[in-house]
Amino acid sequence: MVDVQLSDAEKTYIIHGAQDNLREDGRGCEDYRHLEIETSVVSTTSGSAKIRLANTEILVGVKVELGETSPENPDKGRIEFFVDCSANATPEFEGRGGEDLANEISNMLARAYDCPSCLDMRKLCVVEGKKCWIVYVDVLLLECGGSLFDASSIAVKAALYNTSIPRLTVTHDEGHTELELSDDPYDVQRLDVYNSPCIVTLSKIGHSHVVDASQKEEACCLARLMLAVTDKGCVTAMKKEGSGSFDVSSIEDMLETGKKVGQSLNKSLMEVLVSEDRNMKKKYMTGYLR
Amino acid sequence: MPTDTRRITGPESSVSPYSFCKIQEPQPLFNSQDLRKDGRKCDQVRPIFLKTGVVSKAQGSAYLEQDGTKVICAVYGPRAVIKKEEFSMKGQLRCDFKYTTFSCKYRRQYQQDNEEKDYSVQLLEALEPAVLLHKFPKAQVNIYVTVLQNDGSALAASITCSSVALCDAGIEMYDLVTGCSTRLAGDRLLLDPCKHEEYSSKEHSEVNNGSVTVGLMPSLNQISAVTSSGEIQFEHLKKAINKCSEICVQLYPVCQQSLSKSVKENIKENT
Amino acid sequence: MAADVKTAQPLQYYRKFIEKDVRPDERTLEEFRPTVLNIGCVTTAEGSALVKLGNTTVMCGIKAEIASPKTEEPKKGYIVPNVELGPLCSILFRPGPPGDQAQRLSQFTNDVITHSCCINKEDLCIVPGKYVWVLYCDMVCLNYDGNISDACVLALLAALKNTSLPKVVWDEDTETIETDHNTTTQLNIICEPVSSTFSIFDNEVLLVDPTVEEESLSTGEVTIVTIDDKICMIRKPGGSPLTPQQLDLCINRSFIRSQEVIRLIQETLNSVDR
Amino acid sequence: MKMSEQKSGSQNVLRLMVCEMAHLSRPDGSATTFQGDTCVMTSVYGPTEVRMAKEQIDRTTVEVVYKPKSGLPSCAEKSLENIICNTCENILLGNAHPRSAINITVQEVQDSGSFTACCINCCCLALLDAGIGMKCTMAAVNCCIDNEENIIVDPTRKEEEQSQAVLTFAFDSKDKNIITVITKGKYSQQQFQKCLVLCRDASDSVFKFYRETMEKKLSKT
Amino acid sequence: MRETPLSNCERDFIKTAIAEKKRIDGRQAYDYRHVRVSFGVERGCCMVNIGDTRVMAQVSCQVVEPKQARPADGTLYINVELSPMACPSFEPGRLSDFGVEINRLLERCLKESRCIDTESLCIVAGEKVWEIRVDVHVINHDGNLVDGCSIAAIAAIAHFRRPDITVSGDEITIHPASERDPVPLSVHHMPICVSFAFFEQGKYLLVDPTDKEEKVMDGRMIIGMNKHREICTLQITGQMLLLKDQVLRCSNIAVVKVTEITELIHKALENDREERAKGGKYGFAESVPKNKVTSNHKVSAPVDMETVEDHVTSTFSQNDDVIEIDSDAASTSESDDSVVIMDKGSGAIGLGGPSTWNVDDEMSELKEENKSNTTKTKQQKSDTNIVVSIDDSSEEETTEILVEPSIQKQKKKKGKV
């Protein structure tokens, strides 16, 4: 995590705050900060999304390419995550500084999406054992203001929702197969991300735990539990992080919170995405120039 | 051409013979009498063999064996921090997890791959809470874990192994950390799964198929590591975590045994 | 206070012992450390062996893979020996790519294989010009206490003798191969190279099978690889000069050593088979 | 096919030796040595600053870099570096300049047999040229045992490839003891002894060559 | 190691000299130092001297798989090595920025000007092609490395011969030089770099700057050009703003220099060819001046084989007794080093001595322990919490074990380490 140094006094202030459910910026323990989303911001991608969560800003681009199927599962496409901690997010990322964090995020995302119901990889298979679509998801950290995992997972889901794959027609004639790409830009296939997970990070501060921790809060949290929660209320991946530990009982209610928050997060995200999709026509681009 | 000049190099690319043999459909995890492939019951853990002091030049070391899973771990330090860093009153822990190239069905690479990196981090975070870091200011302790043979539950095994190694090194700790993993299959829990029993997304598609690994500090009853994969409902997840922690508690005395044995031996030598 | 001399002035400390023709670990100068061999300890590998030379411990695992041969020699397979001196085995090594010593060892083991011709690389051919076997022989050091080269060679040889490859069926018309892991064939080892290492102490005294302390103090090193009654390799990379007769001594000793080691391998193998 | 290797008929002859010294402007000492067609170029810098990591408080740090003519250096080159380095270290007065470094760079120019020997000899000349304090000089001689069991001193590349064993020896000038032995391929103990003695005798003429070279170099200056 | 910087007085001296149209080595502004091109015994090996600057290039080739994008093209790979030999500031290992710059420049000059015909390097489209590799070693650095490197590289390429091949079906045979004469590469044109050093914000320019001059120059321009006056690459570096006409002037000078150098290379190639043809002496050895004091030639020295035998005996005689000692020492060791088979698949020779790893007895112990434990747990399975009171009688409670049935599985211990 990108860490800021805090004085003991500040830490106690924050910890007590978490205790009586009123945080520095007036939030309760289970509140997210204000989220801003925009999709299809990068025209050169098959799908993209930009999200801003207070100071955290993340851009996700999805590129879909035709590739060889992997020998172990010939009837499926692939999804690959790459996270780039750009050095203009924070100087700490310069050189190889951001690598570890980047790996952690991409690993977590990969694990979160590594189960069939999140994203149906069979749909991405073109010719069994030969050709399939490979979905490259590139996550770019533009600014770090806490809870990067959550933010990136949301951005990824949005971008995937926004992704459109050109329609392919496969014709077999004696042995070798022909692939034909339809040139109509609107004749496309969309990914079903309804059940894709969002990561909810529960940071343990003092004896209570909060969601969407700000950078300061992260600085005084010893252990956090990450849950990739689907809309159905299932966990597709879980991971404990940080140098602290939980007692068995506290994990239970963390899971409870995780489920509650996760599901509502998914819900409101989908609503927004759908609504944006609906008035795509009359939408004007915001982009970065505001 | 990025060829590895520091090693004897073979051909550019080579393929495992296993990818040439015909794919046999996955056989059921347990038979009619609820016995697993290797004859275990669902809630039965493989016997553990633990030994400390296997690396003579290391501060502390341990070797753990659970039938097919063989893990060795060495602990060095506390020693001066190698690369220049700012002053810290707390000591640092460093973990390095590695599979030997021949430890798995498919050959591993020399460089740490993502899984190994990920495990290194999880291992570190599993052990950190248990160590009295303030006892060795501005120094670091290195923990090197090598899996000699992997037949499932490698992470769990390494957690236990390395915590014992830490003890052997005389690093002060609040508690041991023991690891256990389980495989969820529907409403069943297969404890301490073998390689072929572990969850993989391509074979098992239904809900509540996955695996959970837990690292526990038994006597403080604190969970220091927990990780899951596969789509699992919260209720099952809880169940799995609890079951794992139960087993972890039972592992405590086994570590205790091998440790106290080594201590007794030391005493023998010294007197 | 003996510990003090040992840490402060190791050289003087050693001299005291050597004068009395004995070493701190109670060995005579031409005595090897107890050698433990354990064959077939890793079931995930096609062949494996673990060697303990005193505390020095090396595990060799052999993974076989399939690749296409070089254009120049379409019938020959590959043997790729590598030595890993990881940070696990000693304080001397840092994580990361192999250091100079590891590289030298890898080269050494490679030389042993090529110069002893203990394997006919054409035995590794599956389909000429298309498919051949690659034997990745990785020797991982688990406990570094000197004379790693002997341990590596022994581990490698034992592992090779333990190696068996799955049957491969070549389908003419589909031009594909299929492997059958239930029926395997033993690898054919033509000869048995055995290495023995001597380190030179104070420019004259010869120590057999040096420990890591002895190596760090030594002023030179000689490694001799023998096959039966022939010499296969002598490697004395610099270090303090030796007289011809000193060199001769080493050669004689190594011949005796090789007999012991070969007997060890044989009987251990038998014990596996029985 | 190479006319210039015609000598290979007679077995007991050291090939034509040529050397040029101080032909590079930058290094403190440099030499190029030909043995037949085999050619090596060596430069020496030092005693100079040493990198903190490599500093030794009681002796000079000798660093050898071997540069193959084509391709990147791999394990084989590393061990050759090691051989050369240890060999040189042995004739240098190590404790004369503590906390300093002597950097030797060996460049392959042409390998037509007896290469390792040529490298070592070339280094020796370069060190002489650099005027670095040495205990003694050293001479390396290479020989091989062909399939008719007879010994060829200073063989060509072709001869090496056809032989059953190749042996390289380096001797010190003091009492002709063996600094370095590198051998490959099977042979008996007797054969070894024979080769050893042969090369030992042959080394005389190499030492003679050094002497002449230095005499010539210092003659008109 | 750091490079020793140039003293200010030297700088000023050089600068003023240049301002007076003089150079410290007495050259005219547009003069090259003496350029020498010589070839080695091996094909594709070329040494170039420009004054004291020395560069060696070696071309080699191997069969590789072609790139996906151009399945019918061979590849040309250029690798510049700044050997620590050339200058103390050059570190071995990874290439410095300066090195990368040169490398890139050569690639632009040779590769991207398509100076050799890569189509002709294709063996089987999409499967096998030749990769031509040019290794350029900088051996002595006295300025103007770029020119040196480019000359050496292109000359070596022109001198190189690759082995001939025949393709029949999917059978590919590579003929060694002894069977068939190797074939030259088809070289389209020979681009050569000429570099100019600028001083006083580009007011003065020098051709072929020495190391010292390079240290004081404001910037440099490099023109890669072939004798057909085609510019293959052009690069300006340094902190200066250059006037148009300077660039034009340079290119005109370049034309002249390039033609000269190309001539030189061709002459050198010609000589080499003739020598090889009539089987005379060739290779670098010939270019070593005999008369110089720093060089020395020595005719083949005979080694007498006759006396060898008695020499052998003489050298090895005196150590019979030693062998004596050794052998019986050995025999003793032989006796006690009898092999012990400890367990299936693990044997040992030699007993005693330090080995913390003699595991197998451990094993048995642990087995017993486990058994005893299970029995224990039978009577008190109830208590799972582990508490040790200070008194020693607590052994019972402390020992708590695994899931109980584990004992049946204690049998197989093969492959224990």
Add this chain to the structure above:
Amino acid sequence: MAVDIRLASTCVRLKPESIDELTNLVTPGDVITSDTGFMRGHGTFMEDGKHHASVAGVVQRVNKLICVKPLKTRYNGEVGDIVVGRIIEVGMKRWKVDTHSKLDSVLMLSSVNLPGGELRRRSEEDEKLMRYYLKEGDLISAEVQSVFNDGSLSLHTRSLKYGKLGQGSLYLVSPSLIKRRKTHFHNLPCGVTVILGNNGYVWVCPTEGEVSEQTGGYEQNFEPVVRADREVVARIGNCVQSLADHRMMLFDTSILYTYEASLKFPVKDMMKPEVKTEVIDLARQRLERDGT
């Protein structure tokens, strides 16, 4: 609880500032004047007798001196400024302090007041105890004592109003938004103390009683802050943030007005852009009415 997610397109954007004040805005290379009678100050350079701007910003003229004040910059301090800083390193006899200026500032052991009054020799003991007084991460309020010739600042806390800061929260804004006043310490009526550091570090904490002499303010109380205070602090904090977001000058009145304007919303809603804008607009109007 529902998570508040919006589309960027639906979010209200800031209105562009009134254009008139941007008349004397310049960018690097622009000729400010060819009149050589002027002296060149910060952010300008001379070339062939003309004054050019070297930064983007607003031209300022103090009789003969011309300088360009960049719109956004790191803090360059002047003697007498009040700053809030964070200790980043404990060295021999000195602390290194981050004050968001080009170089790290220093706080000499000799220029802090230690327990036991102002006039007291610094002993060897104090050197050993430095980390106990102030350690990495601690926040201090201080005054700029002097500026070294390399531009780095030397601070002092030799007055009881300066020193180590206790519980509260810090907000970072651009230094150019801090209005220079004679006092930068404000105890607002709502029971909150605000320190507006000239370096753009704003400290907000509940107002508390005087610090006692002896401890020299190094003792801290870690007693939980009551919820009410917490809420106010949070609100003020959000006000400061919103002011900064809308690039409005920060000083006691502006903060106070914003605070009062915000009272009709719950604290956490203040993070929503439209609420921010509304609140700020109210505050701005009121400020304009006051004619400040």
Add this chain to the structure above:
Amino acid sequence: MAAPSVCVPGQRLCGKDSNVQPGRGTYERNGFIYASLTGCLMTEKGEDMTLVEVVRSTETTLVPSVDCLVTARVTNVNPRFCKCNIIKVGSKPLTDSFRGMIRKEDVRSTEKDKVEMYKCFRPGDIVIARVISLGDAQSYLLTTAENELGVVLATSEEGVTMVPVSWCKMRCPKTLNDEFRKVAKVQPSFIEQCDT
């Protein structure tokens, strides 16, 4: 002694109350004393206190701590300070050395300003020193400003071990010429080890 009860980290030893006191190798956590080391349980009955500690068979002073004695080898010397590698803490040899530094002012207690480093230490000397502070990230700060502290083992140009002749001189037994050192007040143990 009878087989001592061995305990491992996390083992609860006893309740913490007024007459029990946690010692080395233990820690206290909500009202109980736990073991933090593997070792033998030792209880020490004081008059009103019982000290509870866990002792390892091998010593566990692993890192140099303030005020502990260390043995160090001098690596380089300059007029202001000398750098050295700490090779032993107390009597326990370290597997990997820590970096230490002796500043000019810490060499001796008297006439600090007259100290000339080169007359006190030379590279290769073995020094016994005391840790004054953890120093900076790089090295520990050491002092030899006590009679018992300073050089205990030094070799002359000939490479012979020198014998101390005064608090500031050592003599080479071979050449009999003296070299300056900050000599530690000779400890019997070291004499014995010099001539064994």
